[in-house]
Amino acid sequence: MSPSQDPRRMAATLVAGVVGGAMLPEVPLPPADPADRARAQRLALATLRNFARTQAVLAPLMAREPAPLVMAALRVATVELLELGEAPHGVVSATVNGLKADRQTARAAGLANAVLRRVAGVEGWADLPVQPLPGWLRRRLRGLWGEEVVKAIEAAHHRTPPLDLSLKPGKTAPEGAEPVASSWRLPAGVQVSALPGFAEGDWWIQDAAAALPATLLAVQPGETVLDLCAAPGGKTMQLAARGAEVTALDLSAPRLKRLSENLARTGLSARIVTADALDWSPEAPVDAVLLDAPCSATGTIRRHPDLPFVRKPADVEALTALQGQLLDRALGFLRPGGRLVYCTCSLLPEEGEAQVSAALQRHPGLTAGTPALPLGRATPEGGWRLRPDDHEGGIDGFYMALLRQRG
Numbered sequence: 205m206s207p208s209q210d211p212r213r214m215a216a217t218l219v220a221g222v223v224g225g226a227m228l229p230e231v232p233l234p235p236a237d238p239a240d241r242a243r244a245q246r247l248a249l250a251t252l253r254n255f256a257r258t259q260a261v262l263a264p265l266m267a268r269e270p271a272p273l274v275m276a277a278l279r280v281a282t283v284e285l286l287e288l289g290e291a292p293h294g295v296v297s298a299t300v301n302g303l304k305a306d307r308q309t310a311r312a313a314g315l316a317n318a319v320l321r322r323v324a325g326v327e328g329w330a331d332l333p334v335q336p337l338p339g340w341l342r343r344r345l346r347g348l349w350g351e352e353v354v355k356a357i358e359a360a361h362h363r364t365p366p367l368d369l370s371l372k373p374g375k376t377a378p379e380g381a382e383p384v385a386s387s388w389r390l391p392a393g394v395q396v397s398a399l400p401g402f403a404e405g406d407w408w409i410q411d412a413a414a415a416l417p418a419t420l421l422a423v424q425p426g427e428t429v430l431d432l433c434a435a436p437g438g439k440t441m442q443l444a445a446r447g448a449e450v451t452a453l454d455l456s457a458p459r460l461k462r463l464s465e466n467l468a469r470t471g472l473s474a475r476i477v478t479a480d481a482l483d484w485s486p487e488a489p490v491d492a493v494l495l496d497a498p499c500s501a502t503g504t505i506r507r508h509p510d511l512p513f514v515r516k517p518a519d520v521e522a523l524t525a526l527q528g529q530l531l532d533r534a535l536g537f538l539r540p541g542g543r544l545v546y547c548t549c550s551l552l553p554e555e556g557e558a559q560v561s562a563a564l565q566r567h568p569g570l571t572a573g574t575p576a577l578p579l580g581r582a583t584p585e586g587g588w589r590l591r592p593d594d595h596e597g598g599i600d601g602f603y604m605a606l607l608r609q610r611g
């Protein structure tokens with residue numbers, strides 16, 4: 205293994221990349237053993253979930269912050285020592301040797317050795333505040349729901365998320381899975397491909413909140429359903445599993461490739477279309493549309509702790525304009541009396557409640573009436589709101605609304 209393929213070093217590269225403004229999947233890593241890459245990914249996720257805590261521990265131990273890659277390596281090691289409880293000698297020597305092995309970071313090895321020996325003796329880690337939301341989002345959510353709810357959301361983001369599964373009808377969940385809403389939940393850290401039913405395609409991974417919008421459509425066998433913005437296909441599989449004739453459309457060919465692979469593994473079928481939903485039309489009006497619109501994804505921070513480092517308020521403005529256009533276009537694909545579920549994995553009302561309120565104003569004859577779901581709360585315009593603190597084990601934040609066109 206070359207030094208650059210060491211999991212700790214790859215984790216530091218990932219953390220430094222995110223601090224530099226990239227989402228985790230965008231940070232280039234050297235070709236490496238999949239198990240080492242997976243370990244690097246887990247370490248990076250744990251470090252990003254504990255970023256503020258690492259700052260609180262490391263800042264007083266250094267006169268000034270070292271270069272980004274060195275700082276990231278110190279953060280990773282701090283998390284290994286204080287969060288994951290790994291043996292100090294092993295973590296300190298491996299981190300120091302890793303820094304020494306690379307010309308870029310070798311000069312910092314002495315500093316790292318001194319700092320990490322002191323980190324190993326730090327007490328009170330678990331009492332440090334958890335990772336706060338970025339200021340702009342925190343202020344926004346505090347205005348909506350108050351400080352206590354924001355703290356509960358931050359506490360939910362701090363926990364490593366469990367593994368949620370959606371089952372094909374008639375299949376049984378792996379042993380030990382607990383029901384959550386319409387899904388099944390296993391503890392974090394389970395090796396997915398080793399679970400019974402994976403190879404057979406009896407289930408797929410999907411957050412329990414993300415599984416709820418498709419249930420609202422209550423599709424019947426043979427109904428024509430358009431899944432706009434479909435990839436990588438969690439909701440397409442739910443619709444196809446209920447016997448609907450599904451067209452799965454998405455702008456992104458690479459993401460649709462993952463959708464095809466998911467369908468192949470689960471033995472489900474859908475027609476796949478690579479297109480921009482704003483330039484495309486179905487041959488005939490459809491019974492139902494699912495619009496899982498592109499959004500800020502601020503509801504998924506517990507699974508994507510890199511997101512707060514990268515997402516900016518200006519991104520949301522561009523997305524809200526697109527969401528309104530997609531919603532108008534999608535409503536135009538429905539037959540009279542047809543139904544549409546609009547959803548986003550965002551915590552922001554401009555991507556949820558406000559989109560549906562505005563669509564109801566623009567489209568006379570359109571009504572919203574979302575049936576009560578096992579988690580979350582009804583919203584005044586007829587939609588449904590889920591927050592990450594709505595389940596003790598955490599759940600993605602989501603907005604969803606069932607809309608019906610006049611018959």
Ligand SMILES: C[S@@+](CC[C@H](N)C(=O)[O-])C[C@H]1O[C@@H](n2cnc3c(N)ncnc32)[C@H](O)[C@@H]1O
Pocket residue numbers: 432433434435436437438439440453454455456459479480481482496497498499
């Ligand atoms: C929230 S994700 C969809 C997740 C998916 N529904 C699932 O359950 O697996 C949003 C998707 O919208 C797609 N998208 C964004 N703009 C689009 C457009 N104008 N037309 C079609 N798809 C678009 C993105 O490529 C992305 O895959």
